[in-house]
Amino acid sequence: MxxxxxxxxxxxxxxxxxxxxxxxxxxxxxxxxxxxxxxxxxxxxxxxxxxxxxxxxxxxxxxxxxxDSLRDLQEETAHKNRELEERLQAQETREEELAALSTKVENFSLFESETLDFGVVTTGVRFGTVLRPEEWSHAWCYTDRTVRGLARRIAVGEQDAGKPIVWHRVSDAELQDADLTRAQLEQAQTACHFPKTP
Incomplete structure (x- = not known):
């Protein structure tokens, strides 16, 4: 209680x-x-x-x-949105232009050459489309030289995408005709610039 x-x-x-x-x-x-x-x-x-x-x-x-602070933020956000929309529109226009160009290009290849003391070694790379140059399909390498006033081309090697490089077998007669030695052929192989494969 x-x-x-x-x-x-x-x-x-x-x-x-x-x-x-x-x-x-x-x-x-x-x-x-x-x-x-x-x-x-x-x-x-x-x-x-x-x-x-x-x-x-x-x-x-x-x-x-x-x-006032919220209005300023709203205006800034609207401005950034307009800029992004303009960039997006420009990107879409560029992609359409490239797609149109890609349909007109049937054989898109790039070449890279390296000059050695006995001749020029060239590597060619063929691409499927202008839009995706990282997607190549075939590459090849050769050497050009002039012997006694005549042009000589020796195929050095080639490679298909996703596969190893295949070096061409060059006979002694072909080497003699191009006035090349085995050591020079090996130098030419080193000068080939095949695309890197993952």
């Missing part, structure tokens, strides 16, 4: 204390609000405090600042 009375007294005192604080706080807020209308500095301070605690007054500067 004593415990129950003590509990009722403690709860009653706590509720009473809370009510006193709430009533005092409301009374202070009411007084400050009415006085704030007469003292502009106090009104400004109240607006700042309300902004800080997250309950801004209507028309408070923090709201207009936030709105």
């Amino acid at each position: 004593i415990a129950l009375r003590w509990f009722q007294h403690a709860v009653g005192s706590s509720i009473g204390t809370v009510m006193v604080y709430v009533f005092s706080g409301l009374l202070c807020a009411l007084v400050v609000t009415s006085v704030a209308e007469e003292i502009p500095e106090l009104a400004e301070l109240i607006h700042e405090v309300r902004c800080i605690i997250g309950f801004p007054a209507e028309g408070a500067r923090c709201i207009s600042d936030e709105i």
